[in-house]
Amino acid sequence: MAEVLIDCEKLQNWVEGVFTHCGFSTKDARLCSDVLLSADLRGIDSHGVARLSGYLRLIEKKRINPAPQMKILHETPSTASFDADGGMGLVSAPVAMDIAIEKAKNVGSGWVAIQNSNHFGIAAYHAMKALPHDMIGFAATNASPLVTPALGAERMLGTNPICLAIPALHEPAFVHDMATSAASNGKLEIAERDGKNIPKGWLTQKDGSNSENPSELKNGGMLLTLGSDMDHGSYKGYGLSAVVDILSGVLSGANYGPWVPPFVSFLDPLDNLPGKGIGHFVGAWRIDGFRPAAEFKTHMDQWIQRFKNTKSLENNNPVQIPGDKERFHHSQRASHGIPLVEKVWNDLQNIAAQTGIVLTP
Amino acid sequence: MAEVLIDCEKLQNWVEGVFTHCGFSTKDARLCSDVLLSADLRGIDSHGVARLSGYLRLIEKKRINPAPQMKILHETPSTASFDADGGMGLVSAPVAMDIAIEKAKNVGSGWVAIQNSNHFGIAAYHAMKALPHDMIGFAATNASPLVTPALGAERMLGTNPICLAIPALHEPAFVHDMATSAASNGKLEIAERDGKNIPKGWLTQKDGSNSENPSELKNGGMLLTLGSDMDHGSYKGYGLSAVVDILSGVLSGANYGPWVPPFVSFLDPLDNLPGKGIGHFVGAWRIDGFRPAAEFKTHMDQWIQRFKNTKSLENNNPVQIPGDKERFHHSQRASHGIPLVEKVWNDLQNIAAQTGIVLTP
Numbered sequence: 082m083a084e085v086l087i088d089c090e091k092l093q094n095w096v097e098g099v100f101t102h103c104g105f106s107t108k109d110a111r112l113c114s115d116v117l118l119s120a121d122l123r124g125i126d127s128h129g130v131a132r133l134s135g136y137l138r139l140i141e142k143k144r145i146n147p148a149p150q151m152k153i154l155h156e157t158p159s160t161a162s163f164d165a166d167g168g169m170g171l172v173s174a175p176v177a178m179d180i181a182i183e184k185a186k187n188v189g190s191g192w193v194a195i196q197n198s199n200h201f202g203i204a205a206y207h208a209m210k211a212l213p214h215d216m217i218g219f220a221a222t223n224a225s226p227l228v229t230p231a232l233g234a235e236r237m238l239g240t241n242p243i244c245l246a247i248p249a250l251h252e253p254a255f256v257h258d259m260a261t262s263a264a265s266n267g268k269l270e271i272a273e274r275d276g277k278n279i280p281k282g283w284l285t286q287k288d289g290s291n292s293e294n295p296s297e298l299k300n301g302g303m304l305l306t307l308g309s310d311m312d313h314g315s316y317k318g319y320g321l322s323a324v325v326d327i328l329s330g331v332l333s334g335a336n337y338g339p340w341v342p343p344f345v346s347f348l349d350p351l352d353n354l355p356g357k358g359i360g361h362f363v364g365a366w367r368i369d370g371f372r373p374a375a376e377f378k379t380h381m382d383q384w385i386q387r388f389k390n391t392k393s394l395e396n397n398n399p400v401q402i403p404g405d406k407e408r409f410h411h412s413q414r415a416s417h418g419i420p421l422v423e424k425v426w427n428d429l430q431n432i433a434a435q436t437g438i439v440l441t442p
Numbered sequence: 443m444a445e446v447l448i449d450c451e452k453l454q455n456w457v458e459g460v461f462t463h464c465g466f467s468t469k470d471a472r473l474c475s476d477v478l479l480s481a482d483l484r485g486i487d488s489h490g491v492a493r494l495s496g497y498l499r500l501i502e503k504k505r506i507n508p509a510p511q512m513k514i515l516h517e518t519p520s521t522a523s524f525d526a527d528g529g530m531g532l533v534s535a536p537v538a539m540d541i542a543i544e545k546a547k548n549v550g551s552g553w554v555a556i557q558n559s560n561h562f563g564i565a566a567y568h569a570m571k572a573l574p575h576d577m578i579g580f581a582a583t584n585a586s587p588l589v590t591p592a593l594g595a596e597r598m599l600g601t602n603p604i605c606l607a608i609p610a611l612h613e614p615a616f617v618h619d620m621a622t623s624a625a626s627n628g629k630l631e632i633a634e635r636d637g638k639n640i641p642k643g644w645l646t647q648k649d650g651s652n653s654e655n656p657s658e659l660k661n662g663g664m665l666l667t668l669g670s671d672m673d674h675g676s677y678k679g680y681g682l683s684a685v686v687d688i689l690s691g692v693l694s695g696a697n698y699g700p701w702v703p704p705f706v707s708f709l710d711p712l713d714n715l716p717g718k719g720i721g722h723f724v725g726a727w728r729i730d731g732f733r734p735a736a737e738f739k740t741h742m743d744q745w746i747q748r749f750k751n752t753k754s755l756e757n758n759n760p761v762q763i764p765g766d767k768e769r770f771h772h773s774q775r776a777s778h779g780i781p782l783v784e785k786v787w788n789d790l791q792n793i794a795a796q797t798g799i800v801l802t803p
Contacts, residue, residue, distance in 0.1 A: 157550030159520040160731030188549050189518030194732045217693075233761040235753040245685045255688065257681035263674055280673040289755045307668060307675050312641040313624055314668050320618035320764040321682075323749070324606045327616065331741045332578075332732045338748055355744060370521030371555045371693045380692045383716060387699055388684070392596040394650045400594040403681040 085426045085442045086418040093118045095429075096130060098438045103140050104147035113171040116202040121419045124410030127267025128203045131425045134432060136169070136200070138346035145169060145199050151176060154196075154334075158188045162333055163195045167358060170201025174220065178210045178363045185216055189370030194333035197357035200224070200344055204244035205258040205407070211246060211365040212254050215374040218246040222361040223329040223336075225343040228262050228322060229303040231315040234289030236303050237339050240265055241325035246404075248368070250378035252385040256404030261322035262304045263315075269295040269304075274422070282309030328362040335360025446787045446803045447779040454479045456790075457491060459799045464501050465508035474532040477563040482780045485771030488628025489564045492786045495793060497530070497561070499707035506530060506560050512537060515557075515695075519549045523694055524556045528719060531562025535581065539571045539724045546577055550731035555694035558718035561585070561705055565605035566619040566768070572607060572726040573615050576735040579607040583722040584690040584697075586704045589623050589683060590664040592676040595650030597664050598700050601626055602686035607765075609729070611739035613746040617765030622683035623665045624676075630656040630665075635783070643670030689723040696721025 093114045100110035113136075121129030139145040149168030153161050161180055165173035177193040184191025201207065204220040211218025224239025244258035260266075264283040272279045273295040286292045287301035298304070307318030330337030335356045342350040342359060368374040391400040414420075421429070426442075433440045454475045461471035482490030500506040510529030514522050522541055526534035538554040545552025562568065565581040572579025585600025605619035621627075625644040633640045634656040647653045648662035659665070668679030691698030696717045703711040703720060729735045752761040775781075782790070787803075794801045 155731075155733065157728070157731040160550035160727065162732045189521035190551055190553055192551055192727060192731075217689075229755075230749060230752055230761045232755055232759055233752040234755045237749060237752050245681075247685075247688055255684070257685055259675070259678040259681055263669070282674050307678055308624070309674050313643050313670050313674070314620070316762070316764075317620040317668055320606075320620055323616070323764065324608075324618055327608055327742070327745065328578075331738060331745055332727075332729070334733055334737075337741070337745055355741060366521065366553060366693075367518070368693070370516075370518040370553075371523045372516065372695055376695075377692060380698070380716060381688070384688065384692055384698055388591060388598060391591055391594040391598050394590075394593055394595045398593055400591045401677075403677075403684065 083423065085421045087421060087442055088418050089118060089122060089415060092121070092130065092419060095438060095440045096133065099133065099137070099432060099436055102436045102438060103137065106148065109169070109172050112175055113169055116171040116175065116206045119206045120203045122411045122414050123203065123205065123407035124414070125203050125267065125407070127265065127270060130421070130429060132200070134428045135344060135346070137432065139199065142346050144342070144346065153180065159184050159190050159192060161193045163193050165195055165198035165358065167197055168199070170198045170222065170359065170361060173198045174201040174207045174222075174361050174363060175210060177361070178207045178218070178220070178365070181363050181365045182211060182214055182216060185365040185367045185370070186214070190364065190366045192362070192364035194328065195361040195363070196333040196335040198335065198359050198361055200359065201361050203258060204242045205246065205256050207363050208244040208246035208258070209254070209256060212248045214365070215248060215368050216365040217248075217368065218244075219364040220244045220361070221325045221329055221363075223326045223341050223359060225341055225345075226339045227266065227298065227304050228306060229285065229289070230323070231306060231308070231311060231319040234285065234303065235339075238306075238319075238322045238326055239341055240304065241322040241329075243321070243325055247381065248378060249381035249385055250375070252382045253408055254404060255381065255385065255402055256407065258407075261307055261318055261325060263307050263309045263318065264304065266304070269298055274424070325362070329360035330356060332362065333360040444784065446782045448782060448803055449779050450479060450483060450776060453482070453491065453780060456799060456801045457494065460494065460498070460793060460797055463797045463799060464498065467509065470530070470533050473536055474530055477532040477536065477567045480567045481564045483772045483775050484564065484566065484768035485775070486564050486628065486768070488626065488631060491782070491790060493561070495789045496705060496707070498793065500560065503707050505703070505707065514541065520545050520551050520553060522554045524554050526556055526559035526719065528558055529560070531559045531583065531720065531722060534559045535562040535568040535583075535722050535724060536571060538722070539568045539579070539581070539726070542724050542726045543572060543575055543577060546726040546728045546731070547575070551725065551727045553723070553725035555689065556722040556724070557694040557696040559696065559720050559722055561720065562722055564619065565603045566607065566617050568724050569605040569607035569619070570615070570617060573609045575726070576609060576729050577726040578609075578729065579605075580725040581605045581722070582686045582690055584687045584702050584720060586702055586706075587700045588627065588659065588665050589667060590646065590650065591684070592667060592669070592672060592680040595646065595664065596700075599667070599680075599683045599687055600702055601665065602683040602690075604682070604686060608742065609739060610742035610746055611736070613743045614769055615765060616742065616746065616763055617768065619768075622668055622679055622686060624668050624670045624679065625665065627665070630659055635785070686723070690721035691717060693723065694721040
């Protein structure tokens with residue numbers, strides 16, 4: 082068995098059932114399943130149902146609160162800090178994004194820093210919530226330390242992604258969702274699974290020297306920041322990652338840097354934490370806070386069409402618009418089903434056995 | 443003559459005199475000289491007085507308006523679009539930043555998109571204006587097309603910098619100012635001046651193939667985005683650069699992509715421009731819109747101290763905090779003077795001769 086193909090809606094309903102079984106409210110369980118499946122649909126396999134068992138282990142260890150009382154801690158007309166009460170980032174980030182959108186409706190923009198949260202799935206889900214409101218959406222999060230700053234040899238930062246989602250008129254939205262490391266963890270996992278080497282510039286060994294073996298991450302290696310080395314701007318990727326860490330962690334009252342709690346349940350958080358849980362930072366700008374939305378979106382269409390027509394380096398390999406690849410996956414998988422590799426399928430079957438909630442292919 | 447060392451204040455007064463001579467108001471001339479000298483002080487030689495002759499040529503060609511009537515076009519409590527009336531970005535960006543700061547005082551954050559502007563100097567000057575107000579500052583701009591998107595072989599984007607400035611308590615502020623290209627134009631200029639090759643991954647020839655010769659930029663070559671190649675995330679640098687272009691250009695009503703007017707006066711803007719001039723995007727978040735500023739700044743000190751103490755890859759080459767290098771230059775140059783290479787000194791002497799405003803070493 083190489084791969085199981087499973088209908089999206091069926092898989093989502095099952096995921097929802099699992100979360101409900103774990104004590105989540107119907108609403109939260111639905112939201113979690115929606116965020117996870119959006120990753121699988123968009124082809125970000127590392128952030129979809131493949132992570133379900135990881136979340137469940139954290140719930141079991143009481144490091145994730147299945148029934149949180151989330152609340153705004155402090156606010157101004159355009160800003161807020163938000164306490165996720167130890168709940169899922171899959172819940173806190175969309176809820177906080179709704180608050181940001183509401184603020185943007187009222188005063189032109191809205192920004193919410195979230196503390197005491199956990200892994201929030203794909204950033205694009207949250208940023209894209211702004212699109213139907215003719216707003217530009219922003220989402221970022223810090224994450225378990227796996228990345229060394231430029232010139233360093235120590236895990237100090239997460240892959241700390243940033244996403245910007247920008248609407249267009251007839252063209253699909255521009256959605257740029259990127260880890261600030263040279264490569265995401267997911268890419269390493271795929272290379273490791275396929276027994277392949279990785280390019281130099283993604284990963285170091287424990288001593289900080291470069292490695293092309295994806296398994297070195299498990300041996301204490303470190304991911305490198307975007308830019309990979311000083312000559313190619315690793316200090317830029319470090320600075321971006323640091324900004325994400327500060328907005329998500331320091332500004333919200335969450336943990337930051339090496340203190341961000343690990344995603345894996347077999348590693349405990351450090352002692353003397355400076356904040357609470359993991360942090361996120363989300364926001365939205367209302368387009369007509371700057372110029373009429375229809376005018377902006379017409380120009381976005383022109384921007385997109387012109388960039389699509391960039392002279393390409395190789396025939397048959399055109400310049401893409403950020404989000405094109407994910408949208409292609411989405412259209413394929415929504416109609417043909419979501420492919421799950423054997424390891425993930427077995428993982429889900431174990432969950433099915435433990436919870437008694439059956440999942441058939 | 444290798445280099446002239448000149449007192450900062452003396453140089454600034456002279457620059458101010460030159461702008462006044464060109465028809466600038468005293469206030470605008472002072473502001474322009476302040477922004478330019480801040481680049482020289484911070485060691486960003488490519489963006490300081492070295493650019494003065496370029497600005498003057500654009501003024502002479504009437505592509506920069508020395509006496510603009512800048513105004514807010516549209517606003518909400520936390521956003522605005524701003525018309526620079528063809529004036530200097532060195533003026534419009536700080537003025538717009540003041541508007542953003544005022545909005546942040548009132549409603550927690552403020553964002554201003556600027557159209558019909560010109561080159562704004564270093565982004566850090568504008569973002570750092572937020573620091574004394576206990577705010578986080580943001581500044582970005584689009585720029586003349588010199589950069590190819592990932593997978594492309596055409597000049598479509600500028601070096602499109604982003605800066606975030608974040609205050610701390612006892613530690614100096616965190617200031618991350620980066621071009622979204624793999625290397626800045628300034629680095630190529632230095633390599634060319636010194637007759638040195640550049641690393642692979644910075645530049646292509648006209649046909650899109652990699653080049654290690656910095657002079658190829660003048661032969662129609664293209665800068666590469668941060669990440670340098672697809673394996674190392676050039677699509678991430680492209681996405682970031684595109685975001686800067688859209689916020690600065692499309693959202694403001696300025697030009698964008700390949701239509702951004704060239705900085706060099708010997709190249710005319712394209713026909714059928716979609717917007718007005720160059721665009722910038724600046725903003726500020728009030729820290730106590732999220733948590734008490736003193737609390738935040740105490741944690742920023744901890745963040746900075748912990749990152750400074752990251753285990754380093756090489757002895758005597760510690761991990762730096764974004765802004766450290768520039769602050770070091772600033773302290774050196776403020777007390778010992780600003781070093782000007784022969785080419786720049788001769789340029790300034792030509793200006794002195796034309797304007798009759800004497801500049802002595």
